[in-house]
Amino acid sequence: MTTRQPELDAVIPHAPPSLMDRAKERLESLGALSRMTGQVFSRAVRPPYDWRGLVYHTESLGVRSLPIALLTAMFAGLVISLQFGYFLSRFGVQYTVGRVVILTLFRELAPVLTALTVGARIGSGIAAELGAMTVTEQVDAIRALGADPLRKLVVPRVLACLIVMPVLTVFADVVGLVAGALVVNFQYAITLNLFFQGALDAVLMPDFASGVFKGAVFGLIIGLVGCFRGLTVEGGTEGVGRATTQTVATTSVSVCLADFFITQLTLSL
Numbered sequence: 001m002t003t004r005q006p007e008l009d010a011v012i013p014h015a016p017p018s019l020m021d022r023a024k025e026r027l028e029s030l031g032a033l034s035r036m037t038g039q040v041f042s043r044a045v046r047p048p049y050d051w052r053g054l055v056y057h058t059e060s061l062g063v064r065s066l067p068i069a070l071l072t073a074m075f076a077g078l079v080i081s082l083q084f085g086y087f088l089s090r091f092g093v094q095y096t097v098g099r100v101v102i103l104t105l106f107r108e109l110a111p112v113l114t115a116l117t118v119g120a121r122i123g124s125g126i127a128a129e130l131g132a133m134t135v136t137e138q139v140d141a142i143r144a145l146g147a148d149p150l151r152k153l154v155v156p157r158v159l160a161c162l163i164v165m166p167v168l169t170v171f172a173d174v175v176g177l178v179a180g181a182l183v184v185n186f187q188y189a190i191t192l193n194l195f196f197q198g199a200l201d202a203v204l205m206p207d208f209a210s211g212v213f214k215g216a217v218f219g220l221i222i223g224l225v226g227c228f229r230g231l232t233v234e235g236g237t238e239g240v241g242r243a244t245t246q247t248v249a250t251t252s253v254s255v256c257l258a259d260f261f262i263t264q265l266t267l268s269l
Contacts, residue, residue, distance in 0.1 A: 053156035062164035077176030099202035115218035123226035130230025158223035165219030
């Protein structure tokens with residue numbers, strides 16, 4: 001009987017974790033992420049600073065993500081310009097489409113779509129990279145050598161995300177606005193001068209700053225979640241795959257939640 005027990009354990013499926021167990025696990029993960037966030041901030045403001053690592057990760061995360069960010073912004077500008085131009089033409093005010101497009105892009109679409117598309121690439125890449133280092137015990141080797149893994153691995157990546165996302169948001173603003181102006185000029189015969197004049201009359205600096213601020217917050221979320229998932233990988237290479245999937249899901253939900261609260265804050269101010 002005793003010799004067959006391991007075989008029976010392998011055949012009989014274990015009961016899935018209960019709702020309370022899963023809630024407890026999520027709360028523990030949230031607490032660990034909060035603790036890591038505080039540690040990252042404390043290390044980021046104290047010297048020495050890893051400028052070389054910051055420049056490297058800014059290039060690898062930002063420059064290589066520029067094509068997908070610009071492509072997303074271009075199609076977003078095309079689609080919303082067509083949609084708003086069509087509906088505004090019903091009321092004979094299609095010449096105001098530039099005002100609607102620029103406010104929609106600056107405040108919402110450019111930062112959110114950039115975070116959802118580029119953030120998925122950046123966050124999953126960070127999680128996969130650090131997860132591979134974790135399962136191959138490279139992170140433990142860094143600790144054994146007396147170095148700080150958070151300062152060496154996490155701080156440069158988080159700061160790079162904090163810099164990259166607002167810059168990509170600005171590029172997305174410009175590309176989306178130009179694409180929108182071209183499509184309404186072709187589709188509804190609205191001159192570029194009229195489109196941009198209406199856009200510049202409607203937009204204010206707080207509208208632009210709101211989108212850039214959202215980009216910075218989203219970049220911080222993406223960097224922290226990706227690093228946390230990568231450093232807490234368990235289960236070998238399969239765990240790395242799960243970590244990348246969880247990173248994409250967590251960052252997407254977190255970006256949407258953060259967008260709601262930031263929008264509520266900026267509108268109240």
